[in-house]
Amino acid sequence: MDHQRAILLLADGTTYEGKAVGKIGTTTGEICFNTGMTGYQEVFTDPSYFGQLLVTTNAHIGNYGTMNADTESDSVKIAGLICKNFTVPYSRQIAESSIQDYLEGEGLVGISDVDTRALVRHIRSKGAMNGIISSETFDMDELKKQLDAAPDMDGLELSSKVTTKEAYTLGEESASYRVAVLDLGTKQNILRNFLRRDCYVKVFPAKASIEDIMSFSPDGLFVSNGPGDPGAMDYAVDTAKEMLEQEKPMFGICLGHQILARAVDIPTYKMHHGHRGINHPVKNLITGKSEITSQNHGFGVSPEAIAANADKVEVTHRNLNDDTIEGIRIVGKPAFSVQYHPEASPGPHDADYLFDQFVDLIKENKA
Numbered sequence: 001m002d003h004q005r006a007i008l009l010l011a012d013g014t015t016y017e018g019k020a021v022g023k024i025g026t027t028t029g030e031i032c033f034n035t036g037m038t039g040y041q042e043v044f045t046d047p048s049y050f051g052q053l054l055v056t057t058n059a060h061i062g063n064y065g066t067m068n069a070d071t072e073s074d075s076v077k078i079a080g081l082i083c084k085n086f087t088v089p090y091s092r093q094i095a096e097s098s099i100q101d102y103l104e105g106e107g108l109v110g111i112s113d114v115d116t117r118a119l120v121r122h123i124r125s126k127g128a129m130n131g132i133i134s135s136e137t138f139d140m141d142e143l144k145k146q147l148d149a150a151p152d153m154d155g156l157e158l159s160s161k162v163t164t165k166e167a168y169t170l171g172e173e174s175a176s177y178r179v180a181v182l183d184l185g186t187k188q189n190i191l192r193n194f195l196r197r198d199c200y201v202k203v204f205p206a207k208a209s210i211e212d213i214m215s216f217s218p219d220g221l222f223v224s225n226g227p228g229d230p231g232a233m234d235y236a237v238d239t240a241k242e243m244l245e246q247e248k249p250m251f252g253i254c255l256g257h258q259i260l261a262r263a264v265d266i267p268t269y270k271m272h273h274g275h276r277g278i279n280h281p282v283k284n285l286i287t288g289k290s291e292i293t294s295q296n297h298g299f300g301v302s303p304e305a306i307a308a309n310a311d312k313v314e315v316t317h318r319n320l321n322d323d324t325i326e327g328i329r330i331v332g333k334p335a336f337s338v339q340y341h342p343e344a345s346p347g348p349h350d351a352d353y354l355f356d357q358f359v360d361l362i363k364e365n366k367a
């Protein structure tokens with residue numbers, strides 16, 4: 001490929017020059033960084049990243065190619081890619097295509113050869129902000145105009161853009177347990193984890209009614225991960241409240257955790273720059289054991305509100321880096337949730353016991 005020029009402009013006026021990768025074009029979004037050393041395709045296709053420009057801190061992107069089995073959804077969901085070395089030839093024999101062909105096919109605009117370490121330090125000190133990448137326009141006034149028109153992540157509802165249009169089932173109807181999934185932008189590996197544990201799964205659109213959901217006769221209710229601001233999702237909070245009234249085992253991951261918290265009147269807040277990577281340490285306060293976890297979130301649940309509502313919500317997990325809340329359970333209900341990703345693929349797999357915990361709750365509840 002020719003090495004066409006590309007530019008990244010941030011909302012605070014900072015610019016980075018680099019080379020065009022993926023499709024030639026222009027794209028905007030909120031800038032965020034992921035520190036994982038591997039798993040770029042899983043990250044690109046994770047619906048929770050919808051609307052975000054992703055900075056990868058791993059120095060090499062593309063060196064093991066891409067393949068369909070590594071995706072977390074049906075398409076690339078990040079809004080743009082910012083990386084250091086973009087490696088088109090790939091070394092994995094079973095890979096299906098190069099990163100360039102893949103991203104071009106998916107219509108993703110990106111920029112490589114950026115000093116991503118400097119950029120990450122900048123975001124870490126200044127916080128999350130919008131940015132624009134372009135490999136077609138270099139007129140700064142024009143770029144600034146387009147950047148100013150990009151929506152702010154704070155207050156943005158995005159699940160309705162990535163949820164399934166129609167409900168669908170997965171697995172065998174004869175399986176031992178039935179799990180209803182409220183799809184706010186679910187990752188495929190969450191669904192695989194249910195299937196692996198003898199569950200028959202029905203995935204419902206984000207705005208499905210509780211009547212629709214309960215007509216499946218679920219044994220367990222799950223609220224998925226997803227993009228956007230949980231504070232702008234009253235419709236999902238209402239559904240989660242109705243789910244809680246069913247007295248069925250209930251589990252939430254990431255956005256699902258934030259929605260469950262809001263269902264018991266715990267507000268969420270926008271973090272300075274969030275947590276994204278695969279080495280975030282979390283302590284399980286119930287067992288006293290610590291876990292290395294995969295994370296991807298820019299919002300959190302309010303620790304002050306949880307402290308003031310100890311009769312309703314119990315903190316089960318805490319982040320060992322910054323003490324933020326990583327898991328809760330609802331007092332008097334078989335409902336719990338985590339801010340991180342127990343389904344992480346690629347790993348770490350320390351937290352996949354949470355899927356067993358959910359299925360065990362279902363088993364007990366059925367008996």
Ligand SMILES: NC(=O)CC[C@H](N)C(=O)O
Nearest residue numbers: 048225226254255298299
């Ligand atoms: N992975 C997720 O579900 C992310 C949740 C939410 N969009 C956040 O950024 O905090």
